[in-house]
Amino acid sequence: MENVIGLAPWLVGFPLLGAAVLLLGGRATDRWGHWLGVAASTAAAVTGFVLLFAMISTPAEERVVDHHLWTWLSAGGLDVDLGVRLDPLSMTFVMLVTFVGTLIHVYSVAYMAHDPHRRRFFAYLNLFVAAMLTLVLADSYLLLFVGWEGVGLASYLLIGFWDHKRPNAVAAKKAFVMNRVGDMGLIAAMALIFANVGSVQFADVLPAAAGELSGVGASTATWTAVALCLLLAACGKSAQFPLQAWLGDAMAGPTPVSALIHAATMVTAGVYLMVRSAPILEAAPTAQLVVVCVGAVTLIFGAVVGCAKDDIKKALAASTMSQIGYMMLAAGLGPVGYGFAIFHLLTHGFFKAGLFLGAGSVMHGMDDEVDMRRFGGLSRFLPVTWITMGLGWLAILGVFPFSGFWSKDGIIETAFVPVDGQPWRAWLFGSVALVGAAITAFYMSRLFFMTFGGQRRWDDDHHPHESPALMTVPMIILAIGSVALGGLLAVGGTFTTWLEPVTGHAEHGEPVIPFWPLVILTHVLVIGAALLAFRQYAVSRVPVTAPRGSLLTRAARRDLFQDATNETLVMLPGQVLTRSLVYGDKAVVDGGWLGLGATVTQVGEKVRGMQNGYARSYAAMILTGVLVIAGVAGIAAAVSQ
Amino acid sequence: MTPGLEVSGGETMLFWVLAPLMVLAALGLLFVRRAVHAAMCLVFVMISLAIMYVAQEAPFLGVVQVVVYTGAVMMLFLFVLMLVGVDASDSLTETIKGQRWIGVLLGLGFAVVLTGVVAQATFQSPVGLESANAVTNPVALARVLFGDYVLAMEAVGVLLVTAATGALVLTHRRQLTTRRTQRTTADARVRALTEGVSLTPLPAPGVYAQNNAMDTPALDPAGRPVPESVPRVLRIRGQERSVTALLDAEAAIVGTDTSGDAVGPPAGLPAGQDPDSTPTLPAREA
Amino acid sequence: MEITNYAVLACILFAIGATTVLLRRNAIVVFMGVELMLNATNLAFVTFARVHGDVTGQVLAFFVMVVAAAEVVVGLAIIVTIFRTRRSASVDDVNLLKG
Known part of the structure; x- marks a missing residue:
C-alpha cells in the first residue's frame, strides 16, 4: 500500500490535467479533445484499479492511509495540510467515479458527436470527475470543501452547457444558488469544528468526535449543531428535502451529464459527507434522527413526484432523489446503515447510470423527444437499450438477485431494526422504506412500460433506431454491473466488512419483522406494484395528452409545489426586500438629494432676480439690513433698560 | 445735565440757526435737478459742519474740513462735473420699479430708528475737552495720532498714495496711434492739398x-x-x-x-x- | 440745549445721505450722498469726543476724512472712466452684471 500511495494524487491529476489542456488548448484540441478526455478519465480509472488491488492485498487494519503532500496553509491556530486520505470508503468512491465516469465519457463521444462544443463538454466532464475525486480523497474538511465547490462549479457549467436556451441557463443558476445554501452549512460546520477542535483534518476531528481524544472535544449540543450544518450541506448537494428543487431542472443538461450527476458524482457527495462524518453523527443522536427523517421525507417525496412525471429524464431524476433518500435514511441509522448506504450508492451508481444512458439512447433514437406519452412499443426498435434498461429496471426494483436487491433490502431491513430500544422508530421508518420500495416499483415500471411496452404513440416523423456501439457498450457494461455487482459484493457481507476500517464493526440488530418474511413481503409489494403499472401502461392504452388526474397527481406533476414553496417563502420576501430597498434608495436617498438640489436650484432661480444689476437696489438691501440691525439693537436696549 | 459741561447760549443759537439750514441743504441734495446745485448744497453743509466742529472744541478738524472737503474733495467733484457735463441732470422717471417708495420709506425709517436709538440711549454727562485741549487742540490731536495711531496713520498715508496712483491709472488712456508732432501735422496738410484742403489757415x-x-x-x-x-x-x-x-x-x-x-x-x-x-x-x- | 442734539442732527444728515444714494441716479450726486453720510459720522465722532472728553474721536474723524479723500479720488476716476466708454453718468446704465 505504501509503495503505491504516491499514485493517489494522480487520480485527481489526470482528469484535472485533461480539463486544463482542453480548456487552455482551445480550438486546437477540437479534433482529438474528446479522446483526450476519455484517456484522462481512463488513466484515473486504471490508477484507481492499481490502488484498489494494492489495498485489497493490505491487511484490513492498515487500509486507512493518510498521505501528506504539503502544508497548504498555516494561519494562526489553523494549520491545514493538503493530503490524501485513502481508505476503503474513498476507494469505493474512487472506483465508482472513475469507472462509471469513464463509461459515461465513452458514451458521450458518440452522444455529443454532433455538438460543436464537444471539446468543451469533455473539459467540463474531466473537471467534474477531478473535483469529485478531490472531494472523496481529501484528508480535511477544507480540502473536501474545495472539491465540493469544484463539483458545484462543474455541475453549473454542465447543466447550463446549452445555455443559449434560457431555461437551461436558469436551471444551471438554480442548481448553483441552491447548492450555495448547502455550502453555507458546510462553512458553518467547518467554523464550528475549528472553534471546538482546533483543526479541520479528518485525522483530528473524527477521533475527537468519537471521544477517543482526551482533552479535545465538545458537548453533544455542539456536535448536534455541527451535524445539522453538515446535513444542510449534504441536503444541498444531494438534493434532499428541503433543498431538492434544483435536481429536476438540472435535467436541462445533456443526458450524460445527468447520468454523471446522478450516478457517480455530485448527488452522492452528500451521502459521502454523512458517512465520512459518521463519528460526528454518532456523537449527536438528535441529528441522526433528523438525518433519518430527511431521508424518509425525501424518499417518499421523490417517489410520489416520480409517479406523475411524463418527462423520462425528470422521472429518473425524481427516482434519484428518492434513492438518495434511502441512502440518507441508512446513513442516519448508525454503523450498520453506513455500509448499506454506501453499498446502495454503489449499486445505484451502476443501475442509475445505465438507466440514464438508456434514456439518452432512447432520446437519441427519438430525436430528443423526452415525453414518455409519445414513446411506447420501442422494444422492437432499440433492442439493446431495451434489454440494458430492463436489467437496470429490475435492479432498481430490488428484485432478487439483481444488485438493487442486496443493497435496498439491506436498508429496509436495517430500518426495521429498533434504535435505542425504540420500536416506534423501527416501525415508522421501516414502513416508509417499504412503501417507498413499492412506489419505486410502480413508477419505474411505469417508465419502463410507457417507453418500451404498449402501443406506439409516436408519429411518423420519428424514426427510432438503435444507438452506435460507443453508446451501447457502456450501457451493456453498466447493465452487467446492475445485475451482478450487488450479488458479488453482498455474499458473505464482503462489502460491509470492506468498509469496516472506516465505519467500524457493528453487530446487526434484530429487526422487528424477521428477515425472510420481510424479503417476501418486499417482493410481494414490489411485484404487485409492477404488475399494476403493467396493467395500466402496457396493457391498456396510454393517452398521448396527460389526463387531468387526481389532486395528488397534479400536485406531483408540479413537484409537490416545491418551486412555489421556495418562491413564496424565500424568493418573494427577498424580492420584496430588494424592491423596497431599491424604492427606498430611489425615493428617500436619491429623492432627498435630488430634491435638495432642485430646491436649491429653484430658490436660486427665485433669489437671483434680486441681483438685478442696479447698484441702488443693492444699496437699498444693505440699508434694510442696517435698519433691521439698528432696530433690533434699539429694541434690545429699550427692553434691557 | 450734570455740571460737567454747559452748552453756552451762543452755541445753542448757532446750532439752531445752522442745523435747520443744513438739513434743508442736505434735502437739496435729494431734490435739486442739476448736479452743480447739489454740489453747492453739499458745500454749504460741509462749511456749516466746519463751523460746528469749531464750536465743538475741534478747531483743527474744522480747518481740515474746510481744506480737505470743501477745498479739495468738492473741487474734485466740480472738476468731474465739468468733465461729464455741467448741465447733466437726472431724468425724473424712475427706472427701477418701486425704488422711489422703497428709498423714501427706508430713509424715513432710518432717520426715525437712528434718532430713536440716540434719544433712547443714556449718555454719560458730557465732559468737554477743556482739559484735553489744554495743550491746544492740534497738539492734543497730534499726540494721539502719532502716539496711539501711528501705525494707522502710516497705513492711511500708503492708502492715499495708492489712491492717487489708482486714479492716475484708471483715467490714463493708452497711446493707440503714433504721437502727432508738428512735422506729421504739416506733412498731412500738404498731402491733403489734392483733396481741396487749403494749406493756409x-x-x-x-x-x-x-x-x-x-x-x-x-x-x-x-x-x-x-x-x-x-x-x-x-x-x-x-x-x-x-x-x-x-x-x-x-x-x-x-x-x-x-x-x-x-x-x-x-x-x-x-x-x-x-x-x-x-x-x-x-x-x-x- | 443738550449735546445730543448734534447726534440727532448727524442721524438726520446720515439718513438724507442714504436716501440720496437710493434715489438719485447721477453717479456724482450719489457720491455726494456718500460724502454726506461720511460727514454725518464725522459730526457724531466729534460730538462724542466732546462728550467723553477724549480727542480720540477727533482723530478717528480725521482718519475718516483722509480715507474719504482717497475714496473720492478713486470713485471719481471710475465715474470718469465709465463716462468715457458709455457717455453716461447714470448708475442705472451700468447694470450688465446681473443674475
Whole structure:
C-alpha cells in the first residue's frame, strides 16, 4: 500500500490535467479533445484499479492511509495540510467515479458527436470527475470543501452547457444558488469544528468526535449543531428535502451529464459527507434522527413526484432523489446503515447510470423527444437499450438477485431494526422504506412500460433506431454491473466488512419483522406494484395528452409545489426586500438629494432676480439690513433698560 | 445735565440757526435737478459742519474740513462735473420699479430708528475737552495720532498714495496711434492739398464795418463767402448767418434796399447768396 | 440745549445721505450722498469726543476724512472712466452684471 500511495494524487491529476489542456488548448484540441478526455478519465480509472488491488492485498487494519503532500496553509491556530486520505470508503468512491465516469465519457463521444462544443463538454466532464475525486480523497474538511465547490462549479457549467436556451441557463443558476445554501452549512460546520477542535483534518476531528481524544472535544449540543450544518450541506448537494428543487431542472443538461450527476458524482457527495462524518453523527443522536427523517421525507417525496412525471429524464431524476433518500435514511441509522448506504450508492451508481444512458439512447433514437406519452412499443426498435434498461429496471426494483436487491433490502431491513430500544422508530421508518420500495416499483415500471411496452404513440416523423456501439457498450457494461455487482459484493457481507476500517464493526440488530418474511413481503409489494403499472401502461392504452388526474397527481406533476414553496417563502420576501430597498434608495436617498438640489436650484432661480444689476437696489438691501440691525439693537436696549 | 459741561447760549443759537439750514441743504441734495446745485448744497453743509466742529472744541478738524472737503474733495467733484457735463441732470422717471417708495420709506425709517436709538440711549454727562485741549487742540490731536495711531496713520498715508496712483491709472488712456508732432501735422496738410484742403489757415469769420460777428462767414478775394471760416460748433448748431441775411439786416438798419442790386442767388450756392456779385458794402453813413 | 442734539442732527444728515444714494441716479450726486453720510459720522465722532472728553474721536474723524479723500479720488476716476466708454453718468446704465 505504501509503495503505491504516491499514485493517489494522480487520480485527481489526470482528469484535472485533461480539463486544463482542453480548456487552455482551445480550438486546437477540437479534433482529438474528446479522446483526450476519455484517456484522462481512463488513466484515473486504471490508477484507481492499481490502488484498489494494492489495498485489497493490505491487511484490513492498515487500509486507512493518510498521505501528506504539503502544508497548504498555516494561519494562526489553523494549520491545514493538503493530503490524501485513502481508505476503503474513498476507494469505493474512487472506483465508482472513475469507472462509471469513464463509461459515461465513452458514451458521450458518440452522444455529443454532433455538438460543436464537444471539446468543451469533455473539459467540463474531466473537471467534474477531478473535483469529485478531490472531494472523496481529501484528508480535511477544507480540502473536501474545495472539491465540493469544484463539483458545484462543474455541475453549473454542465447543466447550463446549452445555455443559449434560457431555461437551461436558469436551471444551471438554480442548481448553483441552491447548492450555495448547502455550502453555507458546510462553512458553518467547518467554523464550528475549528472553534471546538482546533483543526479541520479528518485525522483530528473524527477521533475527537468519537471521544477517543482526551482533552479535545465538545458537548453533544455542539456536535448536534455541527451535524445539522453538515446535513444542510449534504441536503444541498444531494438534493434532499428541503433543498431538492434544483435536481429536476438540472435535467436541462445533456443526458450524460445527468447520468454523471446522478450516478457517480455530485448527488452522492452528500451521502459521502454523512458517512465520512459518521463519528460526528454518532456523537449527536438528535441529528441522526433528523438525518433519518430527511431521508424518509425525501424518499417518499421523490417517489410520489416520480409517479406523475411524463418527462423520462425528470422521472429518473425524481427516482434519484428518492434513492438518495434511502441512502440518507441508512446513513442516519448508525454503523450498520453506513455500509448499506454506501453499498446502495454503489449499486445505484451502476443501475442509475445505465438507466440514464438508456434514456439518452432512447432520446437519441427519438430525436430528443423526452415525453414518455409519445414513446411506447420501442422494444422492437432499440433492442439493446431495451434489454440494458430492463436489467437496470429490475435492479432498481430490488428484485432478487439483481444488485438493487442486496443493497435496498439491506436498508429496509436495517430500518426495521429498533434504535435505542425504540420500536416506534423501527416501525415508522421501516414502513416508509417499504412503501417507498413499492412506489419505486410502480413508477419505474411505469417508465419502463410507457417507453418500451404498449402501443406506439409516436408519429411518423420519428424514426427510432438503435444507438452506435460507443453508446451501447457502456450501457451493456453498466447493465452487467446492475445485475451482478450487488450479488458479488453482498455474499458473505464482503462489502460491509470492506468498509469496516472506516465505519467500524457493528453487530446487526434484530429487526422487528424477521428477515425472510420481510424479503417476501418486499417482493410481494414490489411485484404487485409492477404488475399494476403493467396493467395500466402496457396493457391498456396510454393517452398521448396527460389526463387531468387526481389532486395528488397534479400536485406531483408540479413537484409537490416545491418551486412555489421556495418562491413564496424565500424568493418573494427577498424580492420584496430588494424592491423596497431599491424604492427606498430611489425615493428617500436619491429623492432627498435630488430634491435638495432642485430646491436649491429653484430658490436660486427665485433669489437671483434680486441681483438685478442696479447698484441702488443693492444699496437699498444693505440699508434694510442696517435698519433691521439698528432696530433690533434699539429694541434690545429699550427692553434691557 | 450734570455740571460737567454747559452748552453756552451762543452755541445753542448757532446750532439752531445752522442745523435747520443744513438739513434743508442736505434735502437739496435729494431734490435739486442739476448736479452743480447739489454740489453747492453739499458745500454749504460741509462749511456749516466746519463751523460746528469749531464750536465743538475741534478747531483743527474744522480747518481740515474746510481744506480737505470743501477745498479739495468738492473741487474734485466740480472738476468731474465739468468733465461729464455741467448741465447733466437726472431724468425724473424712475427706472427701477418701486425704488422711489422703497428709498423714501427706508430713509424715513432710518432717520426715525437712528434718532430713536440716540434719544433712547443714556449718555454719560458730557465732559468737554477743556482739559484735553489744554495743550491746544492740534497738539492734543497730534499726540494721539502719532502716539496711539501711528501705525494707522502710516497705513492711511500708503492708502492715499495708492489712491492717487489708482486714479492716475484708471483715467490714463493708452497711446493707440503714433504721437502727432508738428512735422506729421504739416506733412498731412500738404498731402491733403489734392483733396481741396487749403494749406493756409482758414480766414477769420466775417468782419464788417457794422457787424462784426463770429457767425458770419468771411469773404474770399472774389467776394464769395467762405463757410469754413465760421466755427464748426456754430455751423453744426445752425447758428451761422448767411451774407445775404446780414446784408438784408444791414439794409433794414440803413434803410437802403440792396436786395435788388443784381444780387441773385447763383446756382450751386446756398439760397440768398450770390457768389458772383461783389457785395458792395455801403459806406456807413452816420 | 443738550449735546445730543448734534447726534440727532448727524442721524438726520446720515439718513438724507442714504436716501440720496437710493434715489438719485447721477453717479456724482450719489457720491455726494456718500460724502454726506461720511460727514454725518464725522459730526457724531466729534460730538462724542466732546462728550467723553477724549480727542480720540477727533482723530478717528480725521482718519475718516483722509480715507474719504482717497475714496473720492478713486470713485471719481471710475465715474470718469465709465463716462468715457458709455457717455453716461447714470448708475442705472451700468447694470450688465446681473443674475
